[in-house]
Amino acid sequence: MSESVLYVVATPIGNLADISERAISVLRSVDLIAAEDTRHTRQLLMHFTINKPLFSVHDHNEEQRVSRVLDELSQGRSIALVSDAGTPLISDPGFVVVRAVRQAGFSVIPVPGACALVTALSAAGIPTDRFCFEGFLPAKSSGRKKQLQKLAEETRTMVFYESPHRVLESLKDIAEVFGEGRELTLARELTKTFETFLSGSLAEVIEQVEADSNQRKGEFVLVVAGADESSDDDEGSVAAGRVLEVLLEELPVKQAAALTAKITGQKKNSLYQQALSMQKN
Incomplete structure (x- = not known):
């Protein structure tokens, strides 16, 4: 030695x-x-x-x-x-x-x-060719959302650690900022007796965690798919345009764009510009 x-x-x-x-x-x-x-x-x-x-x-x-x-x-x-x-x-x-x-x-x-983050990535079924590790999100919801807003357009897979008493609230905040349709794998109690993987959209995983209190116990790794690099094109853009058009009938431009981004996972800045154009027309 x-x-x-x-x-x-x-x-x-x-x-x-x-x-x-x-x-x-x-x-x-x-x-x-x-x-x-x-x-x-x-x-x-x-x-x-x-x-x-x-x-x-x-x-x-x-x-x-x-x-x-x-x-x-x-x-x-x-x-x-x-x-x-x-x-x-x-x-x-x-x-x-x-x-x-x-x-x-x-x-x-x-x-x-x-290493928990690599262990989770290896079995999550979410792209691993490019990823970023974000550790623990802030403890308070306001801080979490602020940090998540910075990552909303990140195209790499994102890995977070989370504690049992905050996991459900964190999932809901991620869904609010990234959109409920964003793909996620929740890895719980890795390598231990009650190791569990829950995969699907954020909405689907949240539903499972809410329905089973056992899924809120232990240590967690959240593997979240990155934003779609082509999210402003083709079918996704068309669908977002329809949502934006409906929301503009009831909401101001900024709110309509922000809510459409959360619903569709599209980029908020481009939706805001699209909303301004719609309003002029």
Whole structure:
């Protein structure tokens, strides 16, 4: 085992059998383990009969832990950085430490393994050739909608993490901004006993989640199809034009365009211009 190295070690997201032989070897060989939650990691280590000194590195103390990590490395010790589950730094602590270690000239070696976003993408049945990871959306609905508005015209597949007490509200906000017809796969409790995939339009998935309280329990990954790159053309544009025409009979231009965008998934800016033209005519 190399000295003065920080190993970034991925651990299972649920099924303990998913840990790699290399990860086990590294955890057994390092001098210290920096863990997001030492109690959680100690349970994992006990399962694999690994006994190593632990210290915490989490969201609330990461800045303060940098000095200890650098001090240990400067004394020739090796450290494994782990999060509670999956790959460290991916919606988990570790960025501040990794950046500081690299800037100090020490080696950072990744030990790859489980990652919830990649696991969900691989089985979602939604295009994976281009995607973006957005982590957790803001906790409040107003913040979520503001962030989602920025992504409304994103053509890549989008991946979000979500917690059980917000998943239904987040799905509804996504449907309001992206349109209820947008395709989605909701992945729940990945690699665990109650692993579930719900796929379909946002409206269909929301209906299933509302009908079954079990679908609001656990840890979630939301895989959302990107906006149609040809959404302003052909049949979609014609259908949006009809909706816009009807709404303009009852609503101001801006409201009609915004509501049509939500219903059809078309681009709001182009619908607004189309509405202005309709109004003039």
